[in-house]
Amino acid sequence: MPTATSRPSSLCANWRWACTAWKSSTAVTPDRPRQVTWCAIVNPVAITADPANASADQPGPNKTIYQNEDPAYRVFIDSLSYLEPDEIALVIEAYHFGEDAHHGQTRLSGEPYITHPLAVAGSLSEWRMDAQAIIAALLHDVMEDTAVSKAEIAERFGKPVAELVDGLSKLEKIEFQSYQDAQAENFRKMLMAMARDLRIVLIKLADRLHNLQTMAPVRPEKRRRIALETLDIYVPIATRLGLNNISRQLQDLSFEHIHPVRFRVLTRAISAVRGNRRELLSKILEGIRNKLHESNIEAGVFGREKSLYSIYRKMVEKHLSFSQVLDIYGFRIIVRDIPHCYLALGALHSRYKPVPGKFKDYIAIPKENGYQSLHTTLIGPYGTPIEIQIRTQGMHHLSEQGIASHWLYKDSEESGANLQVKMHKWLQSLLELQSSTGDSSEFLEHVKVDLFPDEVYVFTPKGKILALPRGATVIDFAYAVHTDVGHRCIAARIDHELIPLSAELANGNQVEIITAPHASPNPAWLTYVKTGRARSKIRQFLRTIQQEGSSTLGENMLNQELQALGVLPSEIPSAIWERVIRDAGKKSRREFFADIGLGRSLAAVFARRLAAHDEVPQTEASVSLPLVVRGTEGMAIQLASCCQPIPGDPIDGMLRKDQGLLIHTHACQTARKLRNSEPQNWIHVEWGADPGQFFDVQIRVTAKNVRGVLGRVATGISQAGANIEHVSMDRENPGLYTELDFLVQVSGRQHLAALMRSLRRISDVVRIVRKQE
CATH class of the missing domain: 3.30.70.260 (ACT domain)
Known part of the structure; x- marks a missing residue:
């Protein structure tokens, strides 16, 4: 594997000389600060000189010029004009470093491998990402595919760049038994990386976008798998970050690779319709512009064609043929400020009849990803539905670039600052969710609900607005307020009326949660909660309760077996306990007892092991007494639904692996069949004192x-x-x-x-x- 040469080592010094000479040609404009017109940008060169022959003002006479005639490279260098000169120098150095590291490597298309990181870095420069992110994009595969180390990257380009490249590399280095496991863990690692540094995921999204654009040489089945993964993981993440432009591109490219025939057919159909409806669209566009002009509203009006994938999804979900999809086109109106958004809305509603129930105000109540616009659907000429979006220029930047607008429009009053705050809160909730989730598959299950948020907006009694996924219930609301509120909720009022906890919420509901100090989550809640947070918190609580109940049950079962052998548990020396627990592969008595209570280990076996030691005093063996249950122990001891035992019924207990003890009535027909097939799992149990419940x-x-x-x-x-x-x-x-x-x-x-x-x-x-x- 080739290593990096010393070629770029003096590049920074030469670049600083060049910058000094070029400063006089720098033109600063309000819309493009530090816009530079440099002769060298037209035909970029990397200059290496003998330091002995070079000064601070000019390169030495014995210089070597490395020219790069690649048009993509020249476009990329030109796109860096918003960076400081020293930063541009470092980016060019990183390019050559990566080019040397990937020397001899090609893509499946036969192109030099460096064309891929160059394209990824180009996407980031379009978003005006910082130099560290662009350098990391240029080097994002060097640790994975070459002999370059993290330490070497840190030494050449700084520790932050090395951390970014390392974070990107770790997303690739995982192996799993199944594709589903790999997908779930990839999803988890993506979101955790995003929580550490958003730039990692922005680079990864640009990486996936270019891979989809260049997948022609890839085998069809692999193209399909990558495209499905993109729709399942990358698209929802891009959408959640507000990167709607990237999300649409990823969707259309994935659609093309998953259903190539349908993609071609739909493309041809839209192309035909584009010509057939040109006159109608022109008429609508002219009508909108004239009405806004009559109302003295300055606005830009643009027709837009919906993405192929969104049209296809609508056809599939609503069982429509292409000819039945009338709203292929929409219109976007860009105005000066928020008051003019509402003025434009009123003007259009007076010109065209609005469709009832199709108005949404995302300005007053933005989406969780920061998106703001007014949405309305109007009845146009010949009954054609017209979808309209009305927004300011700042809202438009945010809707297209999402979190990337934080870097794109830092100096704008309508920057991505509020979105940064929202994203930080969401990422913190991901970290909290990760800590309370059992495994990657469960984490994936919880989070994906939040990534497809067809939202409803509801109010707390104090007027705070909460956004929840459509279909969310009162319990979802309770856990969104606070975990303790969710754990203790027993009922709720929606708009001052008592309703059950399973009731679904609707837009505009005011929700008040009624709690009780000793209430706790019911496993049945898992059947109707919607949000990942609520589901995760309920499962975590039930796991904890199950562990505690199983530990108590296991201890009682072991004590029962020990007493039958004539051994008092209190007389067993601590050293013996520790030895037996260690041999069982457990870390504590609680974990050891829980294993017995969950049916993973047999109490009789460990009782004999404990009693076998000479140090354990023994008395006369007693008759084996039944295990006493109250029916209130929780998850560890459950009452069978087939026979519904109640105190006073003769009962038997069946130990089920990982599920604890299931109590049946002695006369239960189901129990009799199980007793014949699994006799070793049955133990003698009886009711204890009055449990004090129903x-x-x-x-x-x-x-x-x-x-x-x-x-x-x-x-x-x-x-x-x-x-x-x-x-x-x-x-x-x-x-x-x-x-x-x-x-x-x-x-x-x-x-x-x-x-x-x-x-x-x-x-x-x-x-x-x-x-x-």
Whole structure:
């Protein structure tokens, strides 16, 4: 592998001489500060001189000139005019460093490999990224594909550049058993890298864009895989960062590689429509401009064609043919300031009839990625729908360049400063989410919801606006406010009306969360929460509870086995405990007990190991006593849904690996089948003291089909001190009698018997039975 030569070593000194000579030709303009017209830029050269023959003012006479006739290189150098001269010198030095490092390497197209990092760096210079980012782009593959080290990059170009290149290299160096695992971990590493330094992901997006643009020589199946990954990972990240222009390019290129035939057909169809509708579009454009002019509103009006991918997605999602997609074109209006946005909106609504429900004000309530505009859809000539976006010039910069506008328009009053703050908060939430997520696949599952945010905007009682994904529920709102609010929520009010926790939120809702100090998350919440934050926090809480409950259960199970062997757990020396726990590969007693409670290890086996040591005193073996359960232990001990055991029922326990103990009634048919097939997993259990809480049980009441019978039965249940969780009745077969199925909560078997006796006293009740599978 070739190494870098000493060619660029004196380049900076020569560049400083050149800058001194060229300063007189520097022209500064308001729109392009430090715009430089340099003769050498037309035909860029890298100059190396013998330092002995060079002065601070001019290069030495024995100079060697390295010319680069590549037009892309010349365009790239010209695009750097916004940088300081010393920074440009360092960028050119980095180019030659990378060119030497990649010497002899080619892309699949046969082009020199350096053309790829040059193109990536060119994208960054278009965004006016800083010199460090551009240098990192030029060198982003040298650590991966050449013998260049991080230390060498740090020495030549500084530690920040080396960290950027190292961060980019680490995104590539991962191997996994499956593509899904690799994708999930890539996604996680991308977002974590973004949290450290946004420039890493901007370089990576530019890298992916150029790779998609040059994938013709790649095998079709690999092109498809890369394109699918782009849609799944890179597009949502670009969108979340507000890089809508990049996002559209990535989408269209991916579409072309995934469905090449459909892409060509749709391209030809749009080309044909472009000619057919030219007159109509011109008429609409003229009508909009005339109306704005009549209203004394200075504005730029531009027609825009929607991206191929967005048209294709609309056809697929709404099952439309191309001829049915009328809104292929949209119009964008750029005005001077925010008041003129609303004036323009009013003027257009007086010219064309607006479509109800199609107006969105993203100026008053910006999207999470900082996007601002007024959106409206109007009915144009011949009933053609016209989609309009109205925004200021600053909003337009932000909508196209997103987070990159922080570098593009630093001096603008409408810079990306607010977006920087929003992105920082979002990235901090990613770090928090990462710390509370079990693995990369779970992290991917949580975050992707937040990356496709078709949003609703809701209010706290104090008027604070929260943006949540469409379909978000009250629980999502609670966790968005604070983790503790989510953990303790029991109900909510939407617009002052009590609603269940599963209720979906709508735009403009005012939401108030009702909490209780001893409440905790219910596993059922996972079936209807939408946001990654809520899902992650619930799972983290349940994992913690499961670990604690499993540890207690495992300790009780081990103690039971030890007592059966005549060993008192308290009499076992600490050294013996530590040895057995270490041999089991665990770090603590809590982890050791949890493993037993989750069914990963057998209590009897470890009881014998502990009792086998000579140092352990033994007494006379006792009869094995049943394990005492209360039914309130949480995740570690669960009650089977098939038979719904309640205190007082004869019960058995089935130990399930990684899930803890499942309690069945002794008469349960499901339990009998499992007992025959897995006898080794069953242990003798019995109810402990009064647990002080209610348990679910189902009863079926057969009653005369007369008016008011449901109310009388429900009253009877309430008077018996039971709670009604759910009720259903047979409406399909009306007759003399009806069957009412109740899910009620009772404290135990005695309470259930008292309830059933009470209901039998109702004259219309014919029969009552407890329902069990």
